[in-house]
Amino acid sequence: MHTSKNSTSLLDYQGIYPCPVCRLGKIKSLSLMEAFGCDCGKNIFTADLEKQLLKMPTMQPPLTWYWNGKCWQRGQLEGREWKxxxxxxxxxxxxxxxxxxxxxxxxxxxxxxxxxxxxxxxxxxxxxxxxxxxxxxxxxxxxxxxxxxxxxxxxxxxxxx
Ligand SMILES: [Zn+2]
Structure with a gap:
């Protein structure tokens, strides 16, 4: 488990964050797992705390979001940008x-x-x-x-x- 970085603006397993998928639910860490779950009950995410990234591994290719301290920014996906x-x-x-x-x-x-x-x-x-x-x-x-x-x-x- 990562220790809290003593700031609510960082992505860590102690915090509660808006769900980047449904935008209505809240996500928080699942007990004993290095993963986040949405209270809409459906979406499971894994996190990369070093990069402040959230990943949705059930999507192919996986969707990623970057936590900028206030909200989620959609990660770049190879070949999936709208031109x-x-x-x-x-x-x-x-x-x-x-x-x-x-x-x-x-x-x-x-x-x-x-x-x-x-x-x-x-x-x-x-x-x-x-x-x-x-x-x-x-x-x-x-x-x-x-x-x-x-x-x-x-x-x-x-x-x-
Ligand atoms: Zn959700």
């Missing part, structure tokens, strides 16, 4: 199919007044929403944002109030 050109891919992925569908609806318009004249509009909207949904899901996966844990813990806190 500016990713936005180009996102916009392209959503806009290109939508534009193609819109273009074909424009070139081959439905007969006005026919039963299916509303179809191209719905089709364009669906293409947009579908691709937006796919991109949103990919972004959640990219950041490994624990969406369901977050929802569950917020809901529980709401009920406890």
């Amino acid at each position: 500016w050109y990713h936005w180009l891919l996102v916009v392209g992925f959503v806009m290109l199919p939508t534009a193609l569908v819109a273009l074909s609806a424009y070139i081959f318009p439905a007969t006005p007044g026919s039963n299916l004249s509303w179809l191209p509009t719905i089709w364009v909207g669906l293409a947009f929403l579908l691709h937006l949904g796919i991109v949103g899901w990919l972004i959640i996966e990219f950041y490994q944002f624990p969406f369901w844990t977050y929802l569950r813990v917020s809901w529980r806190l709401l009920l406890d109030r």
